[in-house]
Amino acid sequence: MIGKLIEEIKKKGAPIVVGLDPNLVFIPEYIQKAAFRESGETLEGAAGAVLAFNQEIIDAVYDLVPAVKPQIAMYEQFGVPGLLAYQKTIEYAHKRGLIVIADVKRGDIGSTSEAYARAHLGRISIGKKTLPVFDADFATVNPYLGTDGVKPFIDTCMENDKGIFILVKTSNPSSGEFQDQKIGDATLYQKVADKVEEWGKPSVETRYSEVGAVVGATYPEMGNELRKRMPHTFILVPGYGAQGATGADLKGFFDENGEGAIINSSRGIIAAYRKKEYEKYGERNFADAARAAVLDMRYDIRTALMS
Amino acid sequence: MIGKLIEEIKKKGAPIVVGLDPNLVFIPEYIQKAAFRESGETLEGAAGAVLAFNQEIIDAVYDLVPAVKPQIAMYEQFGVPGLLAYQKTIEYAHKRGLIVIADVKRGDIGSTSEAYARAHLGRISIGKKTLPVFDADFATVNPYLGTDGVKPFIDTCMENDKGIFILVKTSNPSSGEFQDQKIGDATLYQKVADKVEEWGKPSVETRYSEVGAVVGATYPEMGNELRKRMPHTFILVPGYGAQGATGADLKGFFDENGEGAIINSSRGIIAAYRKKEYEKYGERNFADAARAAVLDMRYDIRTALMS
Numbered sequence A, B: 001m002i003g004k005l006i007e008e009i010k011k012k013g014a015p016i017v018v019g020l021d022p023n024l025v026f027i028p029e030y031i032q033k034a035a036f037r038e039s040g041e042t043l044e045g046a047a048g049a050v051l052a053f054n055q056e057i058i059d060a061v062y063d064l065v066p067a068v069k070p071q072i073a074m075y076e077q078f079g080v081p082g083l084l085a086y087q088k089t090i091e092y093a094h095k096r097g098l099i100v101i102a103d104v105k106r107g108d109i110g111s112t113s114e115a116y117a118r119a120h121l122g123r124i125s126i127g128k129k130t131l132p133v134f135d136a137d138f139a140t141v142n143p144y145l146g147t148d149g150v151k152p153f154i155d156t157c158m159e160n161d162k163g164i165f166i167l168v169k170t171s172n173p174s175s176g177e178f179q180d181q182k183i184g185d186a187t188l189y190q191k192v193a194d195k196v197e198e199w200g201k202p203s204v205e206t207r208y209s210e211v212g213a214v215v216g217a218t219y220p221e222m223g224n225e226l227r228k229r230m231p232h233t234f235i236l237v238p239g240y241g242a243q244g245a246t247g248a249d250l251k252g253f254f255d256e257n258g259e260g261a262i263i264n265s266s267r268g269i270i271a272a273y274r275k276k277e278y279e280k281y282g283e284r285n286f287a288d289a290a291r292a293a294v295l296d297m298r299y300d301i302r303t304a305l306m307s
Helices: A002-012 A029-039 A043-061 A079-095 A110-120 A147-160 A173-179 A188-203 A220-229 A276-281 A283-306 B002-012 B029-039 B043-061 B079-095 B110-120 B147-160 B173-179 B188-203 B220-229 B276-281 B283-306
Strands: A016-020 A067-070 A099-106 A123-126 A129-132 A138-141 A163-169 A211-215 A235-237 A261-265 B016-020 B067-070 B099-106 B123-126 B129-132 B138-141 B163-169 B211-215 B235-237 B261-265
Touching (some): A002 A099, A016 A043, A016 A283, A029 A283, A043 A079, A043 A283, A043 B123, A067 A079, A079 A099, A079 B079, A110 A147, A138 A147, A147 B173, A163 A173, A173 A188, A173 B188, A188 A220, A188 B173, A211 A220, A220 A235, A261 A283, A276 A283, B002 B099, B016 B283, B029 B043, B029 B283, B043 B067, B043 B283, B067 B079, B110 B123, B110 B138, B110 B147, B147 B163, B147 B188, B163 B188, B173 B188, B188 B220, B211 B220, B220 B235, B261 B283, B276 B283
Parallel strands (some): A016 A067, A016 A261, A067 A099, A163 A211, A211 A235, B067 B099, B099 B138, B138 B163, B163 B211, B211 B235
Antiparallel strands (some): B123 B129
């Protein structure tokens, strides 16, 4: 699947993934009201608003970007109806030719990680049938439990032509609390990075493996260092935009060909209409504002890569 | 909520939580067939089998134990219908007076952890309404992202009288890969343990706080050491039974009053009917076998605590 992601990034000329994190506060009131008229102020009503919102965003950006990244927490908060909207969002994105990165950050003991891997990337056997479940293309994985918590995801990737991104250095302010701790001559995140590179070895295609890493745009020097430390590891980079990172912070995440990384923006795109620079669009044209924000982000990244 | 858990453990005389991890392979064929007749060999069919199975297990053990721990991965693998069975399992357990520990191992950046906390322990605002979602009593949390990934769970606990258990030293074979790494004069899991103790301080009631820890029964010396290192931290102990730990391994997880810990067994109880010692029950009486396994486990733990 990493080969397909690299190809789609090239085709669209944009190493950009749009984060679909539809908290209700980002969804224009007229969409919420329409959904509430249909299903009430209920979990179903909220899920209806989320799905309608996502579909318009996807319609507005699908020709510009290779992928979307739904953050499952934003759906889980609306319970079972929310997770149905999550499933339908994945289906709709696939229909529009987009690659889907499921931001689920799962990870558990082996037999449990197997179940998570089936849920998000694989297939489940029921009686004599074998069925896909959420069927995303990539999933994010938490490494705290070590190899046997990660291995089932990798096995599932190999069987189903899927990929994963493992948390190495996350974008949040306190990510250093454990991740930056020094273990001998390396930090914890460097130790995890070395494992990610090792776990990926068997699936390296031309250059990159199916086992990618998450490294936050908010830590550009570490991104630069990790790019070199993990030469076969594709990097998913959150933290651009709303979390504070800018184009200038990104160059080091890419390899010498300007490849090897994909940058996520969530709120910065889907809630662009609420920002001063895009307010002229108004909430009715939130999707156009999202498209404009993608174009600006693309320009910002291209400029950074050419500098 | 930790006060209620401690009280229920005393009332029932059993520091035992039954893990509801219903992989299809543990569910008797006659239950699967009945569910498939109703809904086909589909996600709905599998979810129907899971719920029917769980309800019988709950009916057979609710008077013996204070709590159940559904592992959400085992439901997520059946997609949206599976998550509906998860929700109904929580509701059914509550109806039977059981405390529910949601084994979700969530953890993300702050705003995302907020959404997970709402989903599993809190309430969500939709229009003018504020609604519960999955509404478990406790949830497990992954600490890899540090304080700002954990804090929203703690805030939600304080607002809603709930609790969490943070992964400190997990029960799986490769848990040491990162968790046992030496950082200065402490290991990573000890550093996490110190944070858990610190995070819990504001919510200590009489002795224990709403911020518990997960420490695997498969590492008894570390359990013993962590019991002393985290004097105000209640410990959830997985790994008994199917993962290899026995009663003799457990004593060190408890405090001097035989309190401060609860032991989980999943497969060892719910799939007891498949084990040689309980095979006389047969698959039709799987729930009686589960009850017998709980009684044996209770005896095993009491013996260990008295030794």
